[in-house]
Amino acid sequence: MSLLKYESQIREPLVNGNKNYHQVTEDIISPIEMKPTRLWYIGFYISVALLLFGVYSIYREVTYGVGQWNLNKTIGWGWDITNFVWWVGIGHAGTLISAILLLFRQGWRTGVNRAAEAMTIFAVMCAGQFPIWHMGRVWLAFFIMPYPNSRGPVWVNFNSPLLWDVFAISTYFTVSLLFWYSGLLPDLATVRDRAKTKLRKLLYGVASFGWTGSTKHWQRHESLSLVLAGLATPLVLSVHTIVSFDFATSVVPGWHTTIFPPYFVAGAIFSGFAMVQSLMIVLRKVFGLQDYITLGHIEAMNKVIVLTGSIVGIAYITELFIAWYGQNPYEWYAFKENRANLFSPYGWSYYLMMFCNVVSPQMFWFKKLRRNIGFTFFMSIIVNIGMWYERFVIIVTSTYRDYLPSSWSTYYTPSIYEIGFYLGTFGLFFTCFFLFAKYFPVIALAEIKSVLKTSGENYKRKMTDIEKEDADKFYIEEVEHAH
Amino acid sequence: MAGGIKKFVVGCFDDEAVLFPAVKSVRRAGYKIHDVYTPFPIHGLDHAMGIRETSLHTAGFIYGITGTATALTCITWIFTKDWPLNIGGKPYFALPAWIPITFELTVLFAAVGMVLTFCYLCQLSPFVKKHHFHLRATDDLFVMAIECTNKTNDEEVQAFLQKAGAVEVNVQVAETGWWLGRYDREQKLYRNLEKGY
Numbered sequence: 001m002s003l004l005k006y007e008s009q010i011r012e013p014l015v016n017g018n019k020n021y022h023q024v025t026e027d028i029i030s031p032i033e034m035k036p037t038r039l040w041y042i043g044f045y046i047s048v049a050l051l052l053f054g055v056y057s058i059y060r061e062v063t064y065g066v067g068q069w070n071l072n073k074t075i076g077w078g079w080d081i082t083n084f085v086w087w088v089g090i091g092h093a094g095t096l097i098s099a100i101l102l103l104f105r106q107g108w109r110t111g112v113n114r115a116a117e118a119m120t121i122f123a124v125m126c127a128g129q130f131p132i133w134h135m136g137r138v139w140l141a142f143f144i145m146p147y148p149n150s151r152g153p154v155w156v157n158f159n160s161p162l163l164w165d166v167f168a169i170s171t172y173f174t175v176s177l178l179f180w181y182s183g184l185l186p187d188l189a190t191v192r193d194r195a196k197t198k199l200r201k202l203l204y205g206v207a208s209f210g211w212t213g214s215t216k217h218w219q220r221h222e223s224l225s226l227v228l229a230g231l232a233t234p235l236v237l238s239v240h241t242i243v244s245f246d247f248a249t250s251v252v253p254g255w256h257t258t259i260f261p262p263y264f265v266a267g268a269i270f271s272g273f274a275m276v277q278s279l280m281i282v283l284r285k286v287f288g289l290q291d292y293i294t295l296g297h298i299e300a301m302n303k304v305i306v307l308t309g310s311i312v313g314i315a316y317i318t319e320l321f322i323a324w325y326g327q328n329p330y331e332w333y334a335f336k337e338n339r340a341n342l343f344s345p346y347g348w349s350y351y352l353m354m355f356c357n358v359v360s361p362q363m364f365w366f367k368k369l370r371r372n373i374g375f376t377f378f379m380s381i382i383v384n385i386g387m388w389y390e391r392f393v394i395i396v397t398s399t400y401r402d403y404l405p406s407s408w409s410t411y412y413t414p415s416i417y418e419i420g421f422y423l424g425t426f427g428l429f430f431t432c433f434f435l436f437a438k439y440f441p442v443i444a445l446a447e448i449k450s451v452l453k454t455s456g457e458n459y460k461r462k463m464t465d466i467e468k469e470d471a472d473k474f475y476i477e478e479v480e481h482a483h
Numbered sequence: 484m485a486g487g488i489k490k491f492v493v494g495c496f497d498d499e500a501v502l503f504p505a506v507k508s509v510r511r512a513g514y515k516i517h518d519v520y521t522p523f524p525i526h527g528l529d530h531a532m533g534i535r536e537t538s539l540h541t542a543g544f545i546y547g548i549t550g551t552a553t554a555l556t557c558i559t560w561i562f563t564k565d566w567p568l569n570i571g572g573k574p575y576f577a578l579p580a581w582i583p584i585t586f587e588l589t590v591l592f593a594a595v596g597m598v599l600t601f602c603y604l605c606q607l608s609p610f611v612k613k614h615h616f617h618l619r620a621t622d623d624l625f626v627m628a629i630e631c632t633n634k635t636n637d638e639e640v641q642a643f644l645q646k647a648g649a650v651e652v653n654v655q656v657a658e659t660g661w662w663l664g665r666y667d668r669e670q671k672l673y674r675n676l677e678k679g680y
Contacts, residue, residue, distance in 0.1 A: 021522065021623035146561070153566045158558045164583040171587040175594045182598055185607065190522070190621040209602065210611035213620050216534055217605045218524040223539045224601045231543075231590045242583055446523040 006466050007454040012296040014107055014448075014455035019291070021449050028443050029191055031287045036438055039286065047430035054424010057417040058133055066136045069418040074402045074409045075395075079418045080134050082391040086271070087127035087425065088169065088243055089264075089387060092236055093272025094120025095176060098183075099232035102225070107455055108300050110447040111292045114187075115283060116276050117180040118440070122432040123275070124173045126425035131165070133421070161245035168242040175235055179228045182221070185211045187441040240268045247394065253334035254398035257322065263315035270308035270357070271387035273301050277380035279433070281373055283442060292443050295371050302370040305383065309361030312390075316358060330403070338397040345411055346397045353393050356386020488656055490631040491517055493616045494644035495624045495651040499525055502625045505647035506531045509629065514640060517628040520620035539604070543597040550592025554585040614657040624651075 015024070036044075061068045071078050094116040101109040132141055144166050146156045156163050189211035192204035211217070244264035247255035277298065284293040323335040339350040360382050363369050370376070401408045436442070453459050496502040502519070506528070509516060516532055529536075562568065563575045570577075602608060620626040627644070631637055631654075641652045 025522075025622045146557075155561050155566045157568070158562060158584060159570065159577055159580040161583075164587075167584045167587040171591040174591060178594055178598045182601070186523075186621065193615070193618040193621045206609040209607035209609055210613045211607060211621075212518075212613055212615060213520040213522060213626075214605075215519045215521065215525075215528050215532055216537075217607075218521065219529045219534065220537045220539050220601055220605060222524050223537045224597055227540050227543045227597060228594060231547075231594055234586075235590050238583065238586055245583075449523040450525075 006463060007460070009460060009463050009467075011107075011455070012294070013457040013460050014111060014292075014294065014296065014451055016291040016294055016457045018458045019452060019456055021452065024448055024452060025190060025194070025445060027289070027291065028441050028445055028448070029194060031437075032191060032439060032441065033194070033196075037286070040434065040438065044431065044434045047427050047434060050423050050427030051431050052424075052427070053420050054422075054427050057420030057424055058129075060417045061133060061421070062138060066134065068415060070413060070415045072409045072412065073407055075399045075412050077395050077399065078412055079392075079414045079422060080130050082388065082395050083422050083425065084127050084130035085243055085264075085391045086388050087123045087130075087429075089240065089268035089271045089391075090275045090384075091120040091123035091127065091172070091176070091272065092240060092265070092268035093276050094118070094123075095172075095232050095236040096269050096272065097276070098179065099229040099236065102229040103233060106300075107451050108297050110444055110451055111294070111297050112276065112280055112301075112443075113447070114180075114183065114440075114444040115279060115437075115442050117176065117183070118433065118436045118442075119276060119279060120176050120272075121173070121180060122429045122436075123272075124169065124176065125432070126429050128169060128173070129421075129425055129428070161242065161249050164242045165246060168239045172235060172239045175228070175232055179225075179232060182224060182228070183444060183447075184440065185209055186213065186221070187445045189213065190445055191441065237265055240265045252398050253328070253330040254323075254338070254394065256331070257319060259315055259319055259322070263312065263319070266308045266311040266315065267357075267387060267390060270305060270312055270361075271384055273305050273308070274380040274383035274387070277301055277305070277376055278384070281377045281380070283437065287437070287442065289443065292448060295373075298373065298376055299367075299370045302364045302376060302379075305379075306361050306364035309357060309364075309383070313358035316354065334398055334401075338401060339393060346393070346400070349389050349393050350397065353386055353389040356382050357390060360386070490635075490637065491616070491628045491655050491657060492631060492635075492637050492640040492644065493653050493655050494627045494629070494641075494647070494649035495617055495619070496627065496648060497624060497650050498648075499528075499625060501648035502627070503528070503531055505627070505644070505649070508647055509627070509643070512643065514635075514643075515630045515632075517630040520616060520626040520628070522621050522623060522625075525625075539597060539601060542600050543593045546596030546600075547589045547593035549596075550589040551585055553592070554588040555581070558584065614655075616655060616657075617651075628655075 019027075057068075069078065069080065071080075094113075097109050097116045098113040098120075101113075132138060135141055144156060144163070146158075156166075185208055188204055188208035192201060192208050195201040195204055241261040241264065244260035248257060248260040250256060280293050280298070280301075284290050320335055320340065323331045326332070337344055338346065341347050342351060360379060363375075363379065396412060400412060494505070496505060499521075502525075506516065506519065510533065519528060519532060521528070558581050559576065562577070567575045606613075616628050617624055617626045627649070629640055629644075631640070637654050641654070644652050
C-alpha cells in the first residue's frame, strides 16, 4: 500500500509542519469561525469607501454623460478601456492555476487555486463595469444581446470583435463561477458540519447544497472538475485573444498586428500572477497560512512570472522590429515617434512599461530573490503597474495622433471621475475579496487533504523507508490485484 | 426511488489505508455497502466498491455540440435570411467571423449543462435536507454505511467492522428519501463477480 503514497523527496513539501487531516481542517476553517480582526475591519471599510466613491463617479457619468471623462477627439478609449483590459488580464491567472495546472497535474496549485479563482471572478466583475458604463446610455445596455426585437429585424453584428467580447467575457464569468462554486461545495459542507450556531448551520447548509461526501458524488465531482478544466483552458486563451482582436482587427497603426493574441495572453497571465502574489503574500500572513502557501508556492509563481515576462518582452521587441521591417510609414511612425521616442508626449510611459515588464522580472532568475517574500511583494506591484501601462501605451499612444495632424489631440489626463471609477473597481474587488476571505475557506480543503499524504512535510520524512521497498513486488501484489 | 425507513450499520475509519481492505472484506462477506462518505476524493475507492464509471463527460459532450449547433444555426439564419448585411460585398455566410461566438457558446452550454446535470444526479440543491451519518465525514473520518435487511444481524456486522479496523461503530435509522440509494442498484456484489477483485 505504501508505495501508492510515494513521492520523491527531491520535491519540496506542499504542506509544512506536522499535519493530519483534522489539523488541516482546523487551520483553514478556524479563521472563518472567529471574529474578524481589527485589520480586517480597517481594510474592509477602506474598500467600501473606495467603492462608494466609484459609485458616485458612475453616477456623475450616467447623469451628465461620458463628457465627465477627459476623452477627446481622437482618444475615444482612455483609462476606461485600459482598466477593462487590465482587469480581464488579472483574471486569467486564476483560471490558469485552477484549470491548466490541473490538467498538467501540478500539485502546488492546491494551495492557491481557491483564492486565485475568487480573484478571477472579482476581477472579471470589475472588468465588466468599464465597457458597460462606457456605453453612456447604459439603460440600453441590453441592446448588445441578440434577441428578436420590435425594432425591425435589427440584430447585433456577429462579425464584430466587440460582440465577440460580449460573449467571451460573459461566458468566462459564468464558467469561472461554476468551476469555483462546484469546487467550494465540499468545503462549505465542512464548515457546515463544524458550525455551532443555528444561523451558521442554516446558511452554510444552504450554501453547501446538502453535500455529503458520498463516493459516487466524489466520482462525478472529479469528472466534472476535469471536464470544466478542459473547457476553461481553451476558454481562457480565447478570452484574451478576443480582447486583443478588439485592437488587432482595426486599421489603427500600432494595433493592426497579428502578434496581439499570444502577446496579450502571455501578458494577461503575467499580470494575473503578479496580482495573485500580492494577494497571497498578505493572505498567508493575515490568516497564518504559511504552512499551506509556502515559499515553494511563491517561488513556483515567480518562475511563471519570469517566463511570461520574458515572452512579453520578446513580443515588444518583435512588434518594434516588424513595425520597422514592414515598411508601413504610419505603423513605423506610431512606434518610432509616439512610443519609442522618449521625448514625445507619451514616451515616458513606453519606457516605464519596458522597465516594469521586461527588465525588472529578470531579477527572478536568482533563486534568492525568488524566495524573498518582501522582494516578491514589491515586484508584484511593479509588474501590475507595468501591465497597466502596457494597455495605456497601446491605447493612448496609438490614438492620440491619427492620420490627420490637424486633429492630433492635446495631452490626455484623466478627470477625477475617470480616476474615481478606476478606484471604485478596486473598492469592488477588495470588498468582495475581504468578504470571501472572511466567509469562505480560502484554501481548497479537500484538495489539500488529497495531496497531504504524498506532499505533507511529516509524511515526506517517511519516504526513505518507502524507497527501500521493492517496486516490482509492490506492482505484482497491489496494483495488478487492484483491478 | 424507494422511500421508507431503513436501518444502517455505520463504521468510521480514520485511515484510508485501513478503509480499502475493509471495503474489500465487507463486500467479500456479502454485506451491501450503501455508501462510503469521505472528506476528499479517494482514487480507486469507486472501483473497490464496484461502482461503475460516471458518464457525466458524455453528457458534457452532448451539451457542447448542442451549443455549437445553436450558435451556428442562429447566426446563419440571422445573417443570411432575416437580416443580410452587405459589408463591402463580402459573403453573407461569413463562417470564419462566427467561430469565436460559436466556440464561446459551445463552452457555455457544456459547462452550464454539466453542472446542472451534476447537481441533478447527486441531488444537490439549496434547502435539500439529507441524512448525515457522521459529522466528521467532511473533516477526517471515512464513514461506511452498510444497509441492513430483515435478516441482517446488526451486532454481527458491527463486530465485523470493528475487526476490519473501524474506530467507531454504531447503528442508525435513516429515512431514505429520493436522494438516498439511487445507485446501489448498480453495485454488483463481490460473490457475483467471476474474477473478483
